[in-house]
Amino acid sequence: MTTRLREMLHDTAAQVPAYQVEQRALATARRTRRRRATAVAAALVLVVFGGFVLPVTGTPPVDPAGSAGPGALPDRIGLPPLGSLHATDRPRTGPASVIFTGEAGRLTYDDECSLVTVVDGDTDTYRIVRSGWEMTAGTDVVLSPQGRWIAHDPQRGDPRVEIIDLVTGATRQLRSDVPGTVGTEPAGWSPDGESLVVRDSVPTHPDRSDHRRLLSLVRLNDGSSVRLAEAPSGTVPGVVVAFAPDGDRLAWQTGRVVTVARRDGSVIASFPLAPGTDLAGKGAWTPDGRWLSVARRDETGWTLRRIEPATGRDLGALGTAGVDDVVGIQLLGWTATGVPWVVSYLPHPPDSPDFTRPFPNDDRPEYGLIGSIEVLSLPPDGQPPTTLLTAPRQVVSIDIAEEVIRAGHTRVADPPRGVGGRFWIWTTVIVLAVSAIAAYRRREQLTLWWENRRVRRSGVAW
Template sequence: MTARLREALRSGAEEAPVYPVYERALATARRTRRRNWSAVVAALVLIVLTVTVVPSGRAPSVDPAAAGTAALPDRIDLPPIGALHVTDRPRIGPAAVLFSGERGRLNGPDATEYVGAVGADSDRYRILRPGPGAPAGDKVLLSPDGRYVAWSDDDGVEIIDLVTGRTRGLPGGGPVAWSPDGSRLVVRDTVDLDPQGETYRVVLSIVTLDGGHRTELPDVPRQAIVGHPAAFSPDGQRLAYQVGREVTVVGLDGKRLASYFLPPESWLAGKGAWTADGRWLTVATRRADSTDWSLRLLDPATGREARPLDLPAVSDVTTIRLLGWGPDGSALVVAFTPNPLSEDRFDQPLEIDQRTSYGSVRGVRVLALTPGAAEPRTVLTAPDQILAIDVADGVIESGRVREASPPGGVGGRFWWWTGLIILVWGGIAAYRGRVGLALWFDDRRVRRARAAEGEG
């Protein structure tokens, strides 16, 4: 090669544009790293929104008309681990059953007590947290159509709509009874009469659900025990409630219509105490020196015993609570099985709240007392951890019982939180290894580019 040729080549090389290989590779790596990190952040934001917004959204996803196919499940079980809350999606819709207890999966962290709800037409299980010491059917009440649940909180009575997930508040210390059409609620307040709270009186009131009208019922004696629950007549125009041994019947205007005393070991039978035709009141009575309970009818105007009821007695229970009447004339009752470890003797006189307290009860069943039958018929069973239960009036009146298949395994919240934890840890790992990840992506890009050039 001549000197002149070498000079020409050098001159041409100097004039040729230089490609900034290192700078371009570095810029590409930075862009790739930014894209990957943005994708991780977007994924984390998406999962957080899924967990926090979707479970507590407000739009309804269940048609209230589904309650038309409501039926009583023949068995219930504990809610699954990580069960959805009643405010989560998909909504549970109207419920057939509420249940509660103080053991097993009905206990949450920090001594939280859950109340379980079972869907009206299928085995959808949800939970709610009304606070400690709130048994279903006593301090947590299901509305007649199964759509609403009422319980007491620090600010008054809380009512949740199981179809929409929305809540509302009413003034009052705690719910006592729903009216048949669900438009009114009887609430109970305790008023201290001295600064130490040693003397008090109980005030019962009928409150409309919109809070616009409140009717205080006749005075309750000081420090009296108010039998629970009270019972509305089927037409919703009369209310019967028990204070001590006295039963009082009032109208919606709060005017006293009748009052009389029951003999010992007789109690207003429950929220279904009025017969289906509204003619009679029902009381539950314990046979002397036994744990056998039976139902009998009273004239609501005089308290005199009416015609006898041809219904079987219930044996070996702490007490029974009348839920309502089926279309065949059967009385559906909750039977409370005695806890063998309880210090109380249930063949002796006890207050009704002692007979239904968690410490006294081993388990519950729902029984049908059919006219002319020799023995009660079990229509719903529950595991021993379930100690209290409530059933929607509409389900009882329909007379339908369905074969249940309670869900097992784990619930929706378990999977949401598991997915969130996996993505968070994945995001942390991706961030810590972001440099290596960017170089790995760049290496793959270079290999693909070289492979493309080789094929060309």
């Protein structure tokens, strides 16, 4: 039945000349190779640029916040978006107003390591910093008074402090000169931002079952350090460190003892605290530098009192209202008009506060009891506290730049939502990579499509 068809096919084929297409085929093949190589190179450039160059640190040609003011305190903070940019990523934010840490999912990674959230001084731009373990803002990750630098311990087991410059994105590794130290963490900044108080842990047994702790003041310009204190096993020196406004003196609490010293390490005074009181916080010095503040817990809440820095003698209450029904308070600083700003730690769970347990020396306040925080303004005339900042649950620590406090400005905030910049960067990279792989696997079809398109555009008659 198909014999005729076979004959006609062969008969028709016999009339077909041999097409002279060799040179055109070679040209097509070479052109395809060039295009493929170009496409591969372009994809690689995109991947490299998108995935690695954009987030990398470097010094921008222009200081993005060189002329910015001290910033303002946001009236609320939120959890950082998933995939937030890091503090060293471009674009830089400039000096921060606030840093905070917590236990929420987006504030931790690897179960026990903290993502420190950095809030820009004037906007609701958030950045994050990966710390080497669980961190509490204001205690072992500290924001400089100007809001420009963050000091933290970036890696467990590596005795160094990393200082991040939020303006340039540059990082500086500050290594301790304490012999045998196995851990170095920051404790507080001097008012000029040129010195940093650090704590070192030196094992006293080969198996590192016990440590002695040292407190030092490190000058950042030349790296020299001054030993301030050494504490025996089980006691943390400088769990609270407070510089006087002039920066010449500082006070710190070790156990139940407060020590006042000069920057050269010479001790001015050392005295025990009254029961139920603690050095109030990094803003413990009154604005005139004459007195120290302590926080005292009574039956319902916490009040601020003044003590004499030379003797520790109680000088009476500050005259501010008490803060009730909270786990604890820390005095962060004073406005230019003399109003103290404190962070209050809300209990967790909210309906069963436990105010009777004393704080362990190395955990003040005890963060396991904290459900959230608020920043309060305590008017000196005894008026009720004014809530300046609220935070979502599981935010348990906060540090505020002292210049922001001194300026006393707050702003209405709208914390970022959705996903952050790194999410989009990596999504783009992954999409490009998958597209490149798909294009490579289907390269023959793409080549044919391209050739077909070229032929059509060349005007082949139909």
